């Protein structure tokens with residue numbers, strides 16, 4: 791059995807990145823884990839033109855990674871801002 795690839799969607803779910811309405815499983819907007827933008831400026835693209843790309847970009851703060859980036863590295867990159875914000879908001 792072929793292993794299912796680990797995608798940016800898996801990372802987003804694990805980190806609690808909030809998905810915004812609209813889009814589809816291949817491409818959708820999220821609440822930016824870096825700047826907190828909730829207007830849909832941050833976009834996850836899992837599959838583009840039938841190919842697994844796993845890219846993300848925030849058009850508000852400029853955070854992003856292009857094709858070929860490693861989803862686990864993304865997890866490490868965006869976990870600290872979440873922790874900081876949760877702490878600020880009194881969750882931690």
Ligand SMILES: [Zn+2]
Nearest residue numbers: 822825848851
């Ligand atoms: Zn952002």
